[in-house]
Amino acid sequence: MRTDTGQAFRLEDYRQSxxxxxxxxxxxxxxxEKTLVTTKLLIERRDGVAADVPLVLDGDGLKLEKLLIDGGAVEHNDHEATADSLTITRLPRQSRFEVTIVTxxxxxxxxxxxxxxxxxxVYCTQCEAExxxxxxxxxxxxxVLSTYRVRIEAREKEAPLLLSNGNPAESGAxxxxxxxxxxxxxxxxxxxxxxxxxGDLSAVRDRFVTMSGRGVDLAIYVEHGKEARAAYAMDALKRSMRWDEERFGREYDLDVxxxxxxxxFNMGAMENKGLNVFNDKYVLADPETATDADFANIEAIIAHEYFHNWTGNRITCRDWFQLCLKEGLTVYRDHEFSADQRSRAVKRISEVRTLRAHQFPEDQGPLAHPVRPRRYREINNFYTATVYEKGSEVVRMIRTILGADTFRAGMDLxxxxxxxxxxxIEDFVACFEKASGKDLTQFALWYHQAGTPNVTVATSYDARAREYTLEVEQSVPPTPSEARKRLMHIPLAFGLxxxxxxxxxxxxVEGAEVEDGVIHLRKRRHIVRFKGVQARPVASLNRGFSAPITLSLVMRQKDRLFLACHDNDLFSRWEALNTLFTEALIDASTRVRGGKSADFDTTxxxxxxEIAADEGLEAAYRALALTLPAEADIAREIGSNIDPDAIxxxxxxxxxxIAREAQETFARVYRDLGDDGPFSPDAKSAGRRALRNVLLEYMAAGSGDPASAVRQFETASSMADRAxxxxxxxxxxxxxxxxxxxxxxxxxxxxxxPLVLDKWFIxxxxxxxxxxxxxxxxxMEHPAFSLTNPNRVRSLIGTFASSNQTGFHRSDGEGYRFLADAVLAVEKHNPQVAARLAVAFRSWRSLEKGRQEEARKALARIxxxxxxxxxxxxxxxxxxx
Incomplete structure (x- = not known):
């Protein structure tokens, strides 16, 4: 385990090796207990580098067993080996030579x-990031890019399967x-x-023929007896490969x-070239053990790691500051894949909910950083929602600004x-500038500037002049190390x-560039006038969540409800209703905190x-529309002096x-959805189950009777319904x-x-x-729980701290003291997992003063x-x- 060295890495200090x-x-x-690794490196000195410049190689907890240069031993005085580095001071004069290292x-x-x-x-590696x-x-x-030839030797009984990157070359006894x-x-x-x-694993095999006619052997390796549960992952892989050919023209390049x-596994999965390693929770699924969310996650993550073959592997990052160049871009690609495989509107709503739940708090707190950070002490801590989800949103905005055809031309270039x-990032953006002829300098601030922009809009309609006006102003709040912000290029999709x-x-239109249903905001303030508008419209703004912003728009409740009923942009329709729920909950929590009752508008x-019964809307969409904003979402909107119990x-x-008002409709729709036939993981079937399960929550809340939930639990034919x-x-x-x-x-x-028992813990x-x-x-004392298994830790401790607002934020601070204990216990053997658990403290300053102090003390103890x-x-x- 590396202890803190205090070293900070800065983007401006980059220099090539x-x-x-x-x-x-x-x-x-x-x-x-005693693996020997022999590494033969072909070293090449860059032009202009003197022969007396030492070769300094990175290490982490290593012990050098042997060191050779061009087959000869290196004298003790000519090198220095520590656990964390190997420095060779006397090197051959020629520009290319071989170094052999044994560890x-x-x-x-x-x-x-x-x-x-x-x-x-099973022997396994995880090498990202360091x-x-x-x-x-x-x-x-x-x-530093290299071709690898890897020989693996093992006891055949212990490890009959030997895998590495690339293509198999030879094997034998x-x-x-x-x-x-x-x-x-x-x-x-x-x-x-x-x-x-x-190790000793079983294979599920298939074959894929690429668009040029090459055959690729596919295999998914799992523990014996779990082969049937990898079938959906294999299907998702083949669909991903075909989709990347059709959508981006990218063909797979190896034989296997x-x-x-x-x-x-510390991560969800890893895109190692030709040999992806996955946390088994994102591979194994069947109706008895996996929920619909599990099937969707497997589909998305299989696709994500496969898409990295081009966006991350064939083209990689110059340095770790460019991490979003592979992750944000590939998240955008897997989002598009899932939208094409399932429902584009439902997928977009889910993406935005995730962004707001994880990235917006990051932008608003002490861990805020740009999509491309400028400084870090530990790169593992920058595998964040900002790099991934906001990075994806930036790519999506490029497509919105340029249009689908020009975006594809930029990607091809x-x-x-x-x-x-x-x-x-500059190389990436330059391709779109070349393809479009547009200057994207101002837009590129999305990569370089932290914080969530806020766009404030006031509207007015002049019936006599038939003119509709939007007064729009943008601002970006200060973030750590960035007090002053520059104006952004914000593509604001709209409809009247x-x-x-x-x-x-x-x-x-006057006052701003408006093109293809998008207002391009580039100045601090725009007054946008639409001419020839025959009647007063209701503005539908940031359609499809065209920009990752907060939108401050004063609107009458009946206008929001009108949009919730009639907007032809399904995302904006959902957004209108979600905003109504949010405003009602903020008001109610204030009254509850003041000792009053939580009353709600009958409309x-x-x-x-009406939503539940509207069969013109797909079931998955109705399920999302009926899902109330989470407690953390309400807290984020309140912003300060938060009382989680009141929320x-x-x-x-x-x-x-709501349950009491709609009890008859909810019960009828729940019954109508009951006969779904044999289980299928397809989007339509999953949507029906999602709606039915949201209605079950309401029915139980309204009646105060567990009978309907008990009945579903006992008769469920799938994990989705049982869980x-x-x-x-x-x-x-x-x-x-x-x-x-x-x-x-x-x-x-x-x-x-174990994977299903994780759900029990959650x-x-x-x-x-x-x-x-x-x-x-x-x-934590349960026999199935282990502090050394990341899945167990995340399912119990991580879920409690990140997803249980009233439990974790207990007013006496016991939740904070518990998490501090757990973080320090996990840190003893897995610093990465411990650091990610500690992120749950990130919004502590937004709490009311008593909780603030308890959280501060827990952090100070760590x-x-x-x-x-x-x-x-x-x-x-x-x-x-």
Whole structure:
């Protein structure tokens, strides 16, 4: 484990390496306690670099066993080897030479799960971002691209399967029951994309024929007995490969594509060239064990990692500051894939909900940073919602500004220009400038400037002049290290909705560039006048969430309700209703906090019944429309002096009020949706289940009777329905006989399935109320819980801290003290996971003063520990700053 060195890395300090490593050969002699790694590096001195410039290679906790140059031993005085670096001071005069390094590893002892480790008897690697240096000394940076030839040797009985990047080259038997396999990757790649897997696994195989007619052998490797649960992942992979050919013209380039599912993994998945390694929760699924959300996540993440083959692997990052160049771009690509596979409107709403839940708080708190950071101490802490989700939104805005055809031309140019290179954001943007002829300098501020812009709009209509006016002003709030902000280029998609519910025409516009239904905001203030508007319209703004902004628009309730009923942009229709719910909940929480009752407008209470019964809307859309804003969403909108208990009580009051108002309609629609036939994971079937399960929540809340949830739990034919019923029982009737019986039955049924048992932990960790922290402590003693398994930690501790507002934010601070204890316990063996748990403290300053002080003390206790990892200290100190 690396402790904090205090070193900060800055974008402006980037310089290319003095040496390159165009080729390397590796030999792994695998053993759980004493693996030997022999690495032969072909070193190439850059032009202009003097022969006396030392070669400095990165390491992390390594012990050098042997060092050779061109086959000869290196004298002790000519090199210095520490755990974290290898410096060779005397080098050959010629520009190319070979360095051989031998290191010894103990993968079974590697609980940080970075570098080479063992998971359930399977050897596995994780090298992103800086894990390769835990295997061998190397120039472990993204702009050093090398071709790899890897020989793996292992006891055949222990590891009959030997995998690495690229194509298989040869294999055979060795003495004493050992065997070997050689893999060659012909495409130069950075070290973070190296992968090795060895163990006893079963394969699900298929074949894909590319658009040029080449055959590719596909395999997904899972634990024995789980092969059937990988079928959906294989189907998603083949659909991803075809979609990338059709949508972006990208063809797969190797003879094989392998995926391996492991149970101990810090991330969701990793896109290593030709050998993707996945957390098994994003591979394994069947109706009995996986919810519809699981199927959708598998589809999206399989696609995401496959799409990295071009956006991340073939074209990679010059340095880690450019991380969004692969992640944000690839998230955009997987979002588009999912939208095409399922429902574009439903997918867009889900994306925006995720962005607001995770990225907006990041932008508004102490951990704010630009999509391309300028400074970091630990790069693992910048795998954030800003890099991923906001990075995706920036790519989406480029498409909105340029149009679909020009965007595709820019992407084609990017692939043509930069294949095989390590590049920057400037290289990416330049391709779109070239393809479009537009200057995107101001737009590029989205990459360089932190914070969520706010757009304030006032509207007026002059009936005599038939002129509709928007007064628009943009601002970006200050963020850490950025007090002054520059004006952004914001593409604001819009419509003027007339009395008949259709978009109204206009004769002309003044005050801003308006093109293809988009207002381009470039100045601080615009007065936009639409001429020839025949009647007063209702403005539908930021349609499709065309820009990741907050929109301040004073609008009458009846106008918002009109948009919720009639807007032909389905995202904006949902947004109007969600805003009405949000405003009602903010007002109700204020009254509840003041000791008053939470009363709601009867017009608003009546609309959910209309939504539930509207068969002109797809079921998945209705489910989202009926889902109330989360407690964290309400807290974010309030912004300061937050009382989570008041918000929780207000939200529950609104849910019950809607349920009582719409009880007959909800019950009828619930019954009508009941006969869905055999299970299918397709979007339509999943949408029907989603709507039915949202209605179940309302029905239980309105009646106060667990009977309907008990009935669904006992008769459910899929995990989607069973888990939903369990959640209703545990959350709405905690401690009751029905909840206890259901939890016990669920545990008994799935005690031998770790992924499903994670759902059991999650349901209990998200039970509202102050008693849940005691329950979580108790569950940490459960035989299935382990502090060394990231999935278990995230399902129980991470879910409690990030998703249980009333439990984690208990007024006496017990939730904060619990999380501090847990973070310090996890940090002892896995600093990455500990740092991500600590992110739950990020919004502590927005709480009311009593909770603020309790959270501050918990953070200060973590910061006061003497030997913290760089990962954790970075998060805690930035959160406290």
């Amino acid at each position: 003095d040496y390159l490593i165009p080729e390397l050969e590796m030999i792994f002699r695998l053993d759980p 010894r590893l103990a993968p079974a002892q590697n609980k940080a799960l970075m570098g080479l480790y063992v998971s359930n008897g 894990g390769f240096r835990r295997i061998s000394y190397f120039l472990d940076r993204p702009d 060795l003495e004493d029951g050992w065997h070997y396999a050689v893999w060659h990757d012909p495409f130069p790649k950075p070290s973070y994309l190296f992968a090795l897997v060895a 594509f392998n995926i391996v599912a492991v149970s101990d 990017y692939f043509e220009r930069h294949d095989g290179q390590a590049v920057t 909705v007339g009395p008949d519910g259709q978009d109204m025409a206009y004769d002309g 608003l209470l009546g609309y959910p019944a 929780g009580r207000a939200r529950e009051a609104l849910r019950k009020a 939903a019923a369990l959640s209703v029982l545990a959350h709405q009737f905690p401690g009751g006989d029905a909840a206890r019986a259901a939890l016990a039955a669920f545990e008994e049924r799935y005690r031998d399935n 349901v209990q960790a998200t039970t509202p109320g102050g008693k849940t922290v005691d329950l979580v402590r108790e569950l 910061a006061g520990e003497k030997e913290l990892s760089r990962d954790l200290r970075d998060i805690v100190e930035r959160t406290l700053a």
